[in-house]
Amino acid sequence: MLLTAMIFLFFVTNLMIAASTAYDAHYRAYDALRIAAIDQTKLVLESIQVESAETN
Incomplete structure (x- = not known):
């Protein structure tokens, strides 16, 4: 017994370790995708800000 x-x-x-690893x-x-999306959003906002500063 x-x-x-x-x-x-x-x-x-082993099942619990495998589930937690997955x-x-x-x-x-x-998390990596979220960080990449935030970085891209920052780049777009910065480029918009630069473009608006150039036109003014």
Whole structure:
């Protein structure tokens, strides 16, 4: 019985580690996309500001 419980615990632990690793990978990917979008927005706003300063 103890051996069965230990094997079950081993599989459940590996499943939880795999799930948390997958979640972390997705979170990092989405975070990188968010940062890239913010950087692009800053570039667009800066270019609009430069263009409006040149026309004035």
